[in-house]
Amino acid sequence: MMDTSSDHRRQRAEDRLASLDEAARRMDHVESEVAAYELRIEGVINRLASTEVEGKMDDGLGSVVVNGEGRLVRVKFDPDRLSATEVSEVGGHILTAISRARSTLNQNLRAGMKQAAREIGF
Numbered sequence: 001m002m003d004t005s006s007d008h009r010r011q012r013a014e015d016r017l018a019s020l021d022e023a024a025r026r027m028d029h030v031e032s033e034v035a036a037y038e039l040r041i042e043g044v045i046n047r048l049a050s051t052e053v054e055g056k057m058d059d060g061l062g063s064v065v066v067n068g069e070g071r072l073v074r075v076k077f078d079p080d081r082l083s084a085t086e087v088s089e090v091g092g093h094i095l096t097a098i099s100r101a102r103s104t105l106n107q108n109l110r111a112g113m114k115q116a117a118r119e120i121g122f
Helices: 004-049 079-083 087-119
Strands: 052-056 062-067 072-077
Touching: 004 087, 052 087, 062 087, 072 079
Parallel strands: none
Antiparallel strands: 052 062, 062 072
8 A cells, every 4th residue: 555645745745747738738729829820810911911091292293102012113103293393202102102002902901901810810
């Protein structure tokens, strides 16, 4: 017959092993959720990379288009408005429109990430 201190130690060891097993199961679950989140975020980024976003210039002068990486793709002008605009002001209008387009792109990225997180329960 074993003494009670050995039984107690054995029980404590078994309890610790059970606790470690449960922690490992929880960790596996968390890892799978993180992997799912990463896939969704990657999907959002890939979708945005293939999109184009327009930014308007003030006074109806025209617009610019940036791709999903924020790079300038196109500049469009209203010819009538352009001819009535000081040449020295055109660059500032273009830069402002690019900034607006990039801001919209960033908002879309953040919204996509939040949606992906909601879909997997984060």
